[in-house]
Each structure stands twice: as structure tokens, then as C-alpha cells.
Amino acid sequence: MSAVLDELAAGGVRLAVPLLLASAGELLSERAGVLNLSVEGMMLTGAFAGAAGALASGSAAVGVLTALAAGLTVALLQAVLSVTLRADQIVTGITINALALGGTTYGARLLFGDGAADSVPGFDPMPVPVLHDLPVLGPALFEQSALGYLACAVTGALAVGLARRTPWGLAIDAVGEDATTADRCGLPVRAVRYAVVLLTGAVSALAGAQLALSEVHAFSDNITAGIGYLAVVAVIAGRWRAWPTVLACLFFGVVQALQFAAPALGLHVSAPLLTTLPYLFALLAVSGLVGRSRAPAALTVPFVRGT
Amino acid sequence: MRARPASPAAARVPALEIRRLTKSFGAVRALDDVSLVVESGTVHCVLGENGAGKSTLCHLIGGSLAPDTGTLRLYGKPYAPRRPADALAAEIAMVHQHFSLVPTLTVGENLRLLRLPDLARRVDRVADEYGLTLDLGARVADLPVGVRQRVEIVKALLREPRLLLLDEPTGVLDPVGTEALLKTCRRIADRGGAVVLITHKLGEVARTGDTATVLRGGRVAGGGPLAELPAERLVPLMIGRSADSLDPALSGTIGLTELTELTGSSMSKTPQAPADRPGPSALRVHALTVRGTDGTHALDGASLEVGHGEIVGVAGVEGNGQSELLAVLGGSRAPDEGTVAVGDTDITRATPRQRTDAGLGVVPEDRHHDGCVPALSVAANLFLGRLGQFRRAGLFLDRRAMRRAADTVLTAHDIRAEGPDTPMSALSGGNQQKVVLARELALDPLVCLAAAQPTRGLDVGAVHAVHSRMREAAARGAGVLVVSSELDELLALCDRVVVAYRGRLSAPVDPHEPAARERIGRLMLGAAAEDSARASAPTVAAPTLTAPAPADPATPADPAPPTEAITPPTPPTA
Numbered sequence: 001m002s003a004v005l006d007e008l009a010a011g012g013v014r015l016a017v018p019l020l021l022a023s024a025g026e027l028l029s030e031r032a033g034v035l036n037l038s039v040e041g042m043m044l045t046g047a048f049a050g051a052a053g054a055l056a057s058g059s060a061a062v063g064v065l066t067a068l069a070a071g072l073t074v075a076l077l078q079a080v081l082s083v084t085l086r087a088d089q090i091v092t093g094i095t096i097n098a099l100a101l102g103g104t105t106y107g108a109r110l111l112f113g114d115g116a117a118d119s120v121p122g123f124d125p126m127p128v129p130v131l132h133d134l135p136v137l138g139p140a141l142f143e144q145s146a147l148g149y150l151a152c153a154v155t156g157a158l159a160v161g162l163a164r165r166t167p168w169g170l171a172i173d174a175v176g177e178d179a180t181t182a183d184r185c186g187l188p189v190r191a192v193r194y195a196v197v198l199l200t201g202a203v204s205a206l207a208g209a210q211l212a213l214s215e216v217h218a219f220s221d222n223i224t225a226g227i228g229y230l231a232v233v234a235v236i237a238g239r240w241r242a243w244p245t246v247l248a249c250l251f252f253g254v255v256q257a258l259q260f261a262a263p264a265l266g267l268h269v270s271a272p273l274l275t276t277l278p279y280l281f282a283l284l285a286v287s288g289l290v291g292r293s294r295a296p297a298a299l300t301v302p303f304v305r306g307t
Numbered sequence: 308m309r310a311r312p313a314s315p316a317a318a319r320v321p322a323l324e325i326r327r328l329t330k331s332f333g334a335v336r337a338l339d340d341v342s343l344v345v346e347s348g349t350v351h352c353v354l355g356e357n358g359a360g361k362s363t364l365c366h367l368i369g370g371s372l373a374p375d376t377g378t379l380r381l382y383g384k385p386y387a388p389r390r391p392a393d394a395l396a397a398e399i400a401m402v403h404q405h406f407s408l409v410p411t412l413t414v415g416e417n418l419r420l421l422r423l424p425d426l427a428r429r430v431d432r433v434a435d436e437y438g439l440t441l442d443l444g445a446r447v448a449d450l451p452v453g454v455r456q457r458v459e460i461v462k463a464l465l466r467e468p469r470l471l472l473l474d475e476p477t478g479v480l481d482p483v484g485t486e487a488l489l490k491t492c493r494r495i496a497d498r499g500g501a502v503v504l505i506t507h508k509l510g511e512v513a514r515t516g517d518t519a520t521v522l523r524g525g526r527v528a529g530g531g532p533l534a535e536l537p538a539e540r541l542v543p544l545m546i547g548r549s550a551d552s553l554d555p556a557l558s559g560t561i562g563l564t565e566l567t568e569l570t571g572s573s574m575s576k577t578p579q580a581p582a583d584r585p586g587p588s589a590l591r592v593h594a595l596t597v598r599g600t601d602g603t604h605a606l607d608g609a610s611l612e613v614g615h616g617e618i619v620g621v622a623g624v625e626g627n628g629q630s631e632l633l634a635v636l637g638g639s640r641a642p643d644e645g646t647v648a649v650g651d652t653d654i655t656r657a658t659p660r661q662r663t664d665a666g667l668g669v670v671p672e673d674r675h676h677d678g679c680v681p682a683l684s685v686a687a688n689l690f691l692g693r694l695g696q697f698r699r700a701g702l703f704l705d706r707r708a709m710r711r712a713a714d715t716v717l718t719a720h721d722i723r724a725e726g727p728d729t730p731m732s733a734l735s736g737g738n739q740q741k742v743v744l745a746r747e748l749a750l751d752p753l754v755c756l757a758a759a760q761p762t763r764g765l766d767v768g769a770v771h772a773v774h775s776r777m778r779e780a781a782a783r784g785a786g787v788l789v790v791s792s793e794l795d796e797l798l799a800l801c802d803r804v805v806v807a808y809r810g811r812l813s814a815p816v817d818p819h820e821p822a823a824r825e826r827i828g829r830l831m832l833g834a835a836a837e838d839s840a841r842a843s844a845p846t847v848a849a850p851t852l853t854a855p856a857p858a859d860p861a862t863p864a865d866p867a868p869p870t871e872a873i874t875p876p877t878p879p880t881a
């Protein structure tokens with residue numbers, strides 16, 4: 001039984017790490033008023049670029065850098081469209097995701113021949129001495145790869161460093177609640193929105209790289225399979241607050257891990273059915289069963305001065 | 308007359324110099340060759356009707372908009388703001404008509420958004436110098452409008468501005484709050500600062516201003532020292548005709564009644580005796596209670612009766628249950644307790660169709676959102692509720708008949724539109740309101756008309772038309788209920804005035820009794836009744852601000868009922 005618990009905890013955290021990273025960015029973006037649906041596309045692009053960079057250079061670290069560059073490029077596109085050109089954020093988000101799926105699938109055919117990149121240089125687990133022997137928590141938290149630790153650190157830094165009690169966090173909230181007021185207070189509304197979208201691009205790409213380089217050491221078509229959307233849902237389920245969003249991510253991670261733990265538990269449920277579980281819970285979470293939520297008032301509203 | 312500071316020496320550099328400013332929006336010229344000079348140490352009033360260009364001027368000075376042509380100079384130096392941050396850097400502070408506060412943040416967080424060094428010291432200084440104290444921990448959404456206004460002003464004063472602009476700042480304030488604000492303006496000017504007060508209320512101008520500029524239709528209609536500009540000269544400049552031609556209700560909306568009372572001349576009023584008719588009253592609201600989502604009572608046992616042929620006004624500081632009362636009448640909100648009857652029909656839980664059938668017409672507060680469909684034509688908006696009358700072959704709409712009928716209404720109500728097919732959104736605010744009113748007045752039978760803020764944002768001509776229509780409806784025997792934050796309008800228009808305070812409605816006050824204004828003013832601040840007000844001192848004496856419990860985050864837009872009597876700031880010992 002404890003083996004099952006270990007598996008569930010370790011698998012849950014493992015699956016939650018990319019989700020945490022992506023939703024940390026998405027939360028910032030939404031708090032500033034940009035509904036960044038393109039997280040999925042940013043993650044997928046990051047995973048692809050990370051795998052391609054690592055494969056070409058033979059170095060996983062270079063893969064992380066190429067992933068970041070690719071994620072920032074997608075983010076720049078999203079920012080120009082939604083902040084400068086004031087395009088509909090839902091349309092741009094969905095379109096960018098479709099574009100990323102098509103683009104990476106085509107790119108994989110070009111670069112990896114048969115479409116899948118196996119044995120990509122990646123990051124191996126680095127157990128922390130002593131701590132990884134702890135029951136349940138040990139394998140869950142202290143047997144990650146270097147990139148995994150980095151992901152956790154970045155998530156924590158964003159959650160704490162850009163909380164409302166910091167000057168930047170307060171500025172982000174003001175821009176997302178009432179852009180006109182923020183503008184009149186002298187805050188650079190568009191610059192703040194660009195910054196959070198680019199930041200989301202960077203961390204989402206990192207999340208994608210974590211998937212491809214730490215988890216599977218490979219890239220396959222649509223490797224993210226909707227995790228980016230799940231990150232958006234986690235933010236809504238967490239009611240736009242940092243720690244509830246972290247909890248939602250961990251919950252979704254554990255639910256995903258169920259599909260691997262199910263056989264050990266003696267459950268004979270088909271795996272595809274189990275993979276739908278997080279999305280079912282996500283639907284429940286946003287349909288008000290978890291609690292009524294209130295989005296930032298200026299979410300998806302482009303800023304125009306002089307009104 | 309109050310003592311004025313010595314007029315600044317002619318050699319002194321003016322605080323603000325505006326030269327030949329022009330700004331167009333499409334084909335509309337909002338400002339046309341506007342020039343004005345504001346001296347430091349003075350309060351300069353910019354007067355004008357709605358649509359005269361006052362707010363555009365404000366946006367141009369504040370950097371929210373850029374002028375097409377023209378220049379500004381600030382203390383002698385060229386000043387061309389491209390964004391609000393430029394205005395702040397030039398030490399200009401603005402208090403906007405619509406608050407610039409983030410409602411979900413606390414007062415302290417809103418002040419921190421300005422990113423000023425030594426914030427605590429600055430807050431203390433403003434409290435000392437102007438007597439404006441704040442509860443920094445309170446969430447803005449939980450504060451009554453009067454307190455929000457105070458936060459807004461403190462925010463402006465924190466930077467020690469060289470020029471302070473206030474755009475229609477008293478619209479949301481009760482008489483005591485208005486007085487306190489005007490005193491603050493005066494004090495700023497007396498300390499050497501320059502204040503631009505944008506307003507359409509002449510009473511405020513006479514009490515506070517040193518000089519004035521009058522805008523009409525985007526152009527400067529006149530101006531100069533107020534000592535040389537009595538109201539008899541300002542009114543024609545503002546509205547293009549003389550004050551004598553105005554009826555009392557109309558002069559009420561521009562604050563002229565208040566002014567004439569101040570200067571001693573009397574205003575003739577023509578009281579209208581409510582027609583005594585047998586049978587049930589036009590509108591009977593009994594013990595209405597509406598609970599807010601946070602457990603507070605938006606309406607708390609409100610009762611009211613409107614007789615046939617009678618105009619009853621509801622006065623009060625906004626957020627005391629007036630909006631909920633209209634929402635219950637219009638059917639967008641079901642009451643938790645109580646009943647509403649129109650004539651002899653109970654409509655407490657009726658559908659909108661049953662309400663119109665009972666003879667209830669409603670002109671909602673937000674005519675854009677609730678009163679019309681902006682994208683549809685004027686004709687469609689007029690007849691949306693009775694398209695059945697324009698059937699052709701049992702299936703299609705007879706558009707030609709609809710257009711003809713609409714044309715008749717447009718003429719009868721003097722609605723300025725290119726034609727019945729013009730989209731509603733292309734009409735001016737005044738004409739939109741006339742369409743909504745025409746639609747509701749066309750009910751047959753019309754037993755009761757309920758209108759919320761029916762003249763807000765309208766120019767004098769449209770105000771006049773709306774008032775006349777409501778009087779006509781009453782003369783034809785309908786009961787008319789008017790909710791307005793313009794006390795002078797209610798005093799001149801209504802047969803009886805009740806006051807909303809924390810979800811309750813006071814006993815009616817006769818607007819023609821000599822001390823009606825003072826009595827209503829006290830009721831707006833929560834004096835339960837005339838007698839109790841005399842027996843125990845009203846809450847004005849206790850300026851304790853109790854921060855209410857945080858409201859449900861899902862409903863930040865609902866202003867909590869006032870938790871504090873709005874108090875005038877106590878001046879420091881001079």
C-alpha cells in the first residue's frame with residue numbers, strides 16, 4: 001500500500017511540476033488582464049525547441065536555452081496581437097495553439113525524420129542526500145532533475161516575489177483590475193502587460209522543456225496533450241490566488257498519476273478513461289462547485305487611453 | 308461674500324495658460340479654439356452644460372488625450388503631455404468624475420500605486436493640513452461614495468500638486484460632503500496652489516470660484532473674474548438663453564435655485580396639487596426588503612405610495628437602496644420580502660410583460676445597458692415590446708408601418724435622429740433618453756412611470772423635454788416616481804419627496820415648505836425624522852470610520868451602504 005502511495009505522490013508531483021510552472025505564468029498574465037490561452041502552444045513550442053536544441057548540440061542545457069528563445073517568440077506574437085493590436089484574446093490564444101501544434105508536428109517531421117525524437121540528451125534525477133529517504137515526500141520532492149528543482153524555485157519566486165504586497169505585484173493587480181486608473185496613477189499599462197506575457201512565455205517554455213528533457217527524454221507529436229489548458233483551468237479553480245492555484249495543480253497532478261497507480265491499486269479502468277479525469281475535475285472546478293470565482297475586472301479587456 | 312485673497316500681481320506667471328486648443332472626434336468638434344488662463348492662488352471654474360467640452364478639456368490637460376492643435380503652458384513653460392504620467396511629472400493632479408480607484412484594492416494599496424517616497428509622512432501631512440483622514444486598511448469597494456471621493460482627493464494632494472483639476476467632483480456628494488470639498492478647494496488656492504473646478508452647478512461657482520470660463524458647444528462663450536460675472540450673466544452664456552426663460556426644475560439641475568436662495572432672491576414655485584382620485588394608488592410599495600449577497604440589506608423594509616397624478620421624488624446619496632428599488636420595480640430583481648402593486652395589480656413577482664400590461668413604465672438608470680439595444684434602430688427600440696402590432700401576412704414584420712409609426716413618435720417627442728432606421732447608438736444621450744421615455748409613456752394604460760436619474764448627463768434642452776413629459780404624464784393621471792441625485796431637480800419637480808437612507812424610505816417631505824432642503828439634507832445623512840433629529844444630535848458629530856467586513860469578492864460592484872456619516876473636515880487651527 002505504501003508503495004502505491006509513494007507512486008501516487010511521486011507521480012503526482014512529477015506531473016504537477018510543468019503544470020505549476022505554466023500556471024504560475026498564466027496567473028500573472030491573467031492578474032494583469034491578459035487571458036493567455038496560448039500557454040499550451042508556448043509549452044509545446046518549448047518542448048519541441050528544447051528537444052531540437054538538445055539533440056543538435058548534445059547538451060540539455062543548450063536545449064533549455066533554445067526552449068526559452070522559442071517560448072519568448074510565441075509570447076511576443078501573443079503580446080503584439082492582444083496588447084498592441086487589441087485582438088480578441090480567446091481567438092488569438094486558440095489560433096496560436098493550433099499554429100504551434102501544426103508547426104511543431106511539421107518541424108518534428110523535418111528534424112527528427114520519423115517524427116519522434118528518441119534519446120534526446122536530458123536531465124537525470126538528482127536525489128538530494130538524506131532528504132530523498134523521507135517516506136512519501138522523499139521520492140516526491142527530492143528525486144527531481146536539475147530542471148525540476150529550477151522549475152520549483154521559479155514557481156516559488158514568482159508566487160512570492162510578485163504577490164500583491166510587493167510593488168510589482170500591486171502594479172500587476174491594478175493593471176488587471178482597472179487599466180485606466182493604473183494609467184492615471186502613472187503605471188506603464190502596456191509595458192506591464194508585455195512583461196507578464198513574455199514571462200509566461202518563458203516559464204511555459206521551461207515547463208515544456210521539463211516535459212521533453214526531464215521526463216521522457218524525447219519529443220513526440222502533441223507531447224503536452226492539453227496540459228497548457230489545464231494550467232489555465234488551475235488558475236480559475238484557484239480563484240486567481242497563488243496558493244490555491246498551486247493546490248489545484250498538485251490535485252490535477254495526482255489525478256493524472258492515478259492512471260499509473262490504478263493497476264497497483266487493483267483498479268481495472270481503461271487508461272484513456274483515466275486520462276480524461278483531470279479534465280472532468282477541471283469542468284467541475286469551473287462550473288462553480290468549488291466556489292464562486294471572480295476574475296480580474298479587466299481580464300481580456302484591451303486598454304485604450306482617453307475614455 | 309467671503310473674503311478673497313488679494314488678486315495676483317499682473318506680472319506673475321500664470322499657473323496654466325491654454326491657447327487656441329482644438330480637438331475633434333470624427334466629425335464632432337469637441338473643443339474649438341479654446342483659450343483660458345488660470346492664475347496661481349485662485350480657483351478657476353470651467354462652466355458649461357453636458358457636452359460643452361468640459362471633460363475633453365480635462366482629458367487634454369491630464370494627458371489622456373492629445374489636442375489636434377493648440378498649446379499649453381504650465382507656469383510659463385511649454386507643456387505637452389502625451390500620457391497621464393507626464394501630467395503627474397509636471398505636478399498636475401486630477402480628480403476625475405468617475406473615480407480613479409481600483410475597487411478591489413484597499414485604500415492604502417491604491418495610494419501605494421502612486422509609488423511615492425515617504426508615503427506615510429505625506430498621508431499625515433494631508434491629514435494635518437486639510438483635515439482629510441483615511442482608513443488605509445478599508446477596501447475601496449466597501450466604502451460609500453463620499454469617502455471614496457475623499458480618498459481621491461487625498462490621492463491628488465499627496466504629490467503636493469501645483470495645479471489641481473476637479474471634474475464635476477460634487478455630483479456624487481450630499482450637501483455636507485459638497486461643502487467640505489469646496490472648502491478644501493478654497494484652502495488649496497489660499498495656500499498658493501491653482502485649482503480648476505469643472506462643474507455645471509452655479510451655486511458652487513459663486514461660493515468657491517475667483518474666475519470662470521464658460522464653454523458652450525466646445526467654444527469659449529465668455530469668462531472673467533466672477534466679481535464681474537453674476538449668475539444673470541453666466542446663465543445666458545452657458546445655455547444660450549436667459550435665466551428667466553427657465554422653469555424652476557430646469558434651473559434646479561444647474562444649481563441655480565440654490566444660488567438664488569443664497570443671494571436672497573426668491574424663486575417662484577408653482578405647486579401642483581395632487582389630483583385626488585378614488586381607487587387604489589398608482590404605485591404601492593410595501594415593506595420591501597432586498598438582501599445583498601454579503602448579508603446586508605440593500606432595501607430594508609422600504610414603503611412608498613404614489614397617487615394618481617402625483618410626482619414623487621426619491622432623494623438620497625447614491626447607494627442607499629435606490630438602484631435596488633428600481634430593479635425590483637423593473638423586475639430584474641426579486642424582493643426577499645414585501646409587495647409591489649401597480650393600480651390594483653400585484654406585480655411583486657410579475658414578468659416584464661405582466662408589468663407593462665399592469666401599466667408600469669420604467670426608465671432605468673443606465674439607459675445604454677438596460678434601457679435600449681444600442682445596435683438596433685430607433686424604430687425597433689421604440690416597438691420592441693409590441694412588435695405584434697406590426698405583423699404582415701401573420702409572419703413578417705411590416706417594416707413600413709413600423710417606420711411610419713416611429714416617424715410620428717420622433718416628431719411628437721422632438722427626437723433628433725436622421726430617421727427611424729438610425730441605430731440607437733448614433734443618437735446623443737439626450738435623444739436616447741427621449742426614445743426610452745417615449746416608449747414607456749406609450750403604454751396604454753399608463754398607470755405609473757418610474758424613472759431613475761432621468762436627466763443625468765443631458766443638456767438643458769433635453770432636461771426640459773424630459774421634465775415636461777413627466778409632468779404631462781402626471782397631468783393625465785399617471786403616478787410618477789423619480790429617483791434623482793439632484794436634490795434641486797426633485798424640489799422643483801415633485802409634489803412630495805422621500806429620502807432613501809440605508810435601504811429605508813423616509814416619510815414624505817413637502818418640497819414647498821420653507822425648510823424642505825435642510826430637512827431633506829438631514830434625512831440624507833440618516834436623521835431618522837425631524838423630531839429625532841432635534842432630540843439627538845445627528846451622526847454628523849461622529850467621524851469614526853468603521854471598516855465594514857469585506858464583502859463577497861464576487862460582488863465588488865455593489866457599493867455597501869454607507870457606514871459613516873460624511874463629515875466636513877475639521878480645519879486645523881489657522
